[in-house]
Amino acid sequence: MSFIKSKTIPLVITVIVAIFMLLEYYFPVPGIKSTAKTIRDWAVIIAAFALGLGAANLLRIHSLNIQRRTTGIWPFSIWLIFMLLLFFVVGVTLSIEHTAYKWIYQNGYLVLYASVFSLISFYVITSFYRAMSIRSIETSILIVCAIFAMLKNTPAAVAFWPGFETIGTWLLDVPNASVHRAAILTAAIGSIALSIRVLMGRERAQLAE
Amino acid sequence: MTKKETTLKDWINVTVILQILICLAVAIPIAVPIGLPVPITEYTRNVYNIVESIEPGSVVLFTNEVSAGGWGEMASPTTAVMQHLFKRPVKIVFVEFFEDSPILTEMALDKIDKGDKVYGVDYVHLGFVPGYGTAVAMFAKSVWTAFPVDYHGTPLEELPLMADIEDASDFEIQIEAQTVPAVGPVDMLQHIHSPYEVPFVVIATAVAAPGHMAYVESGDISGITIGVKGGAEYEILIKRLGAGAATMDAMSISHLLLIIVLIVGNIIYFTKRRGP
Amino acid sequence: MVDLAQISGIWFGAALNIFIWSLVFKENRFYRFAEYTFIALSAAHFSVLGVKSILTIGWIPLSTGKISYIIPFIFGFLLYTRFSEYWRWLSHWPIAILVGVGIGLGIRGAIDIQIIKQIRATMKLAVFANPMEAFNNILFVIMLISVVSYFIFTFAQEGTLGKGYNYLYRLGRLALMAGFGIALGNTVAVRLALFTSRWIFLIKDFLGIG
Numbered sequence: 001m002s003f004i005k006s007k008t009i010p011l012v013i014t015v016i017v018a019i020f021m022l023l024e025y026y027f028p029v030p031g032i033k034s035t036a037k038t039i040r041d042w043a044v045i046i047a048a049f050a051l052g053l054g055a056a057n058l059l060r061i062h063s064l065n066i067q068r069r070t071t072g073i074w075p076f077s078i079w080l081i082f083m084l085l086l087f088f089v090v091g092v093t094l095s096i097e098h099t100a101y102k103w104i105y106q107n108g109y110l111v112l113y114a115s116v117f118s119l120i121s122f123y124v125i126t127s128f129y130r131a132m133s134i135r136s137i138e139t140s141i142l143i144v145c146a147i148f149a150m151l152k153n154t155p156a157a158v159a160f161w162p163g164f165e166t167i168g169t170w171l172l173d174v175p176n177a178s179v180h181r182a183a184i185l186t187a188a189i190g191s192i193a194l195s196i197r198v199l200m201g202r203e204r205a206q207l208a209e
Numbered sequence: 210m211t212k213k214e215t216t217l218k219d220w221i222n223v224t225v226i227l228q229i230l231i232c233l234a235v236a237i238p239i240a241v242p243i244g245l246p247v248p249i250t251e252y253t254r255n256v257y258n259i260v261e262s263i264e265p266g267s268v269v270l271f272t273n274e275v276s277a278g279g280w281g282e283m284a285s286p287t288t289a290v291m292q293h294l295f296k297r298p299v300k301i302v303f304v305e306f307f308e309d310s311p312i313l314t315e316m317a318l319d320k321i322d323k324g325d326k327v328y329g330v331d332y333v334h335l336g337f338v339p340g341y342g343t344a345v346a347m348f349a350k351s352v353w354t355a356f357p358v359d360y361h362g363t364p365l366e367e368l369p370l371m372a373d374i375e376d377a378s379d380f381e382i383q384i385e386a387q388t389v390p391a392v393g394p395v396d397m398l399q400h401i402h403s404p405y406e407v408p409f410v411v412i413a414t415a416v417a418a419p420g421h422m423a424y425v426e427s428g429d430i431s432g433i434t435i436g437v438k439g440g441a442e443y444e445i446l447i448k449r450l451g452a453g454a455a456t457m458d459a460m461s462i463s464h465l466l467l468i469i470v471l472i473v474g475n476i477i478y479f480t481k482r483r484g485p
Numbered sequence: 486m487v488d489l490a491q492i493s494g495i496w497f498g499a500a501l502n503i504f505i506w507s508l509v510f511k512e513n514r515f516y517r518f519a520e521y522t523f524i525a526l527s528a529a530h531f532s533v534l535g536v537k538s539i540l541t542i543g544w545i546p547l548s549t550g551k552i553s554y555i556i557p558f559i560f561g562f563l564l565y566t567r568f569s570e571y572w573r574w575l576s577h578w579p580i581a582i583l584v585g586v587g588i589g590l591g592i593r594g595a596i597d598i599q600i601i602k603q604i605r606a607t608m609k610l611a612v613f614a615n616p617m618e619a620f621n622n623i624l625f626v627i628m629l630i631s632v633v634s635y636f637i638f639t640f641a642q643e644g645t646l647g648k649g650y651n652y653l654y655r656l657g658r659l660a661l662m663a664g665f666g667i668a669l670g671n672t673v674a675v676r677l678a679l680f681t682s683r684w685i686f687l688i689k690d691f692l693g694i695g
Binding site: 004005007009010011013014015016017018019020021022024025026038039040041042043044045046047048049050051052053054055056057058060076077079080081082083084085086087088091092095096099101103104105106107108109111112113114115116117118119120121122124137138139141142143144145146147148149150152153170171172173174175176177178179180181182183184185186187188189191192195198199206207 | 494495501506509526560574578588599603660663668683
């Protein structure tokens with residue numbers, strides 16, 4: 001039983017599945033191709049099951065909050081569970097195309113998501129005033145590039161002097177593309193190295209308890 | 210211990226003044242539009258030309274990976290490019306690989322003028338498939354396995370447009386709107402563009418655009434529109450002003466305010482540093 | 486006739502919007518209410534999409550006779566054993582499949598698109614049409630090499646070679662700063678675009694001005 005419970009079996013599954021995905025690409029013979037396709041189709045179904053994990057975990061944690069009457073939180077936990085179940089039941093029983101689901105999505109979810117993202121604007125302006133000081137060559141390069149990138153994104157400034165567009169585009173096409181290509185190359189090498197470590201069983205974060 | 214009363218004086222400080230200023234810089238131009246000019250950039254014009262030059266009768270794959278939070282920025286360019294596609298004699302297949310996106314695609318489809326295009330014959334909305342990169346690979350290999358039915362639950366056999374589509378090679382071009390890092394252009398390049406040689410155009414959010422420029426330089430991404438400004442420019446090109454054009458005055462003034470605040474902040478910093 | 490659903494939606498949306506923005510003043514109950522609503526709706530939406538996807542890509546083939554599709558269903562349910570301390574080890578099996586597929590697809594895609602094609606594109610920069618293009622290409626390659634060298638931590642920078650390397654390292658840092666600056670400028674554009682879209686909603690839809 002301890003062998004079945006050990007992390008060896010998941011590791012073997014990971015290696016076999018990864019090898020099939022690689023063999024399908026480099027040695028596309030029919031048997032390998034069809035097996036790889038089947039595994040991939042299964043993985044997508046498993047990923048669909050994974051979409052409910054967040055909700056299940058929230059229900060568990062907030063039920064505990066209510067049970068323990070956690071100070072200052074438990075009334076909100078009741079609300080969270082109510083809203084979660086309401087939206088879920090509406091979506092599953094009436095479909096996501098139903099007016100009721102769209103109403104909650106557009107006036108609740110979308111508004112909240114966009115409001116949270118836009119909240120940062122309040123802090124951007126104060127950080128520009130307090131934190132963006134030219135203290136070294138590095139910060140001066142950062143700030144000058146940021147200013148030109150912002151001027152490029154300002155239609156009125158570009159209309160006033162088209163040179164802002166030219167400079168902004170040059171910055172985006174040459175220094176920026178170069179830096180990002182370096183980041184892409186190094187990140188790709190890093191991700192392959194990490195993948196090899198996972199396949200060798202040296203990296204087991206995905207199997208953490 | 211007595212609770213300290215918060216007075217008006219406690220509230221008014223530089224932080225609050227700056228926050229009020231940014232609100233005013235955005236709110237006033239929205240309430241009272243100024244009509245500041247919006248020049249067209251080469252990036253946007255290039256995407257317009259690409260869409261304009263798609264062979265009549267071709268099937269275009271339109272993938273949407275915009276989050277609900279990013280829709281405020283992406284509604285304009287996504288809707289504008291979709292509207293342009295509907296004006297052209299091409300067929301369109303809409304697909305989403307991010308959870309938020311299918312309803313956003315429907316919202317955009319509700320807003321645009323579809324002309325004489327018929328659902329199922331000229332355009333199809335297949336909907337969402339989970340799994341991010343894995344789902345993209347699955348879709349590219351077999352469209353029918355990824356979507357036995359479309360977004361509305363109609364079997365693909367009943368949609369004439371889908372009869373000739375088996376895998377990603379059946380698409381003439383792919384256009385992708387994206388904001389989320391979970392799935393995006395890199396997945397599309399890996400699983401659709403590279404193996405099936407499908408030209409790839411990106412409608413990018415401004416924050417992601419710098420990261421895509423290396424692929425634009427290498428030619429893997431054929432065209433890119435950037436953020437709401439790209440959307441406003443596209444609206445001007447297709448002569449149908451919408452959400453993007455409405456934001457441009459506010460974008461101009463708020464950007465200029467931030468640049469002024471940045472410069473003033475630095476002047477104050479240097480003055481204090483040189484002081485006694 | 487006044488569209489009640491639309492009006493109530495605008496009022497509900499405006500209230501939630503203002504509740505979220507109230508965090509600017511301080512953490513408060515209205516903000517927390519909106520925050521918990523957001524988390525609930527987000528988790529519910531993902532779950533609904535999960536159920537819908539299971540029915541379309543899993544149940545339809547299974548119900549048409551593809552018995553092998555029972556296997557991903559079993560593995561899918563095993564994911565939920567992670568909430569039980571005794572059965573948690575079973576949830577590692579479906580995760581292993583997801584990780585294996587991700588690694589396999591990731592490695593082959595990264596080699597092709599992120600390494601080979603990017604290096605090939607860089608080598609093409611050796612060809613140029615005019616002095617300006619030549620300058621841009623040279624600058625591109627110098628910055629690329631310097632940034633890549635900035636990320637190499639595997640050997641000590643000593644001796645004459647090390648000194649030269651240190652210059653490259655420093656140049657890499659400056660190049661990265663330029664990249665970060667451009668990214669910062671563009672990040673601001675996104676935040677302001679989202680901020681503007683919320684104000685359009687509040688001023689035009691909610692207040693009916695403009």
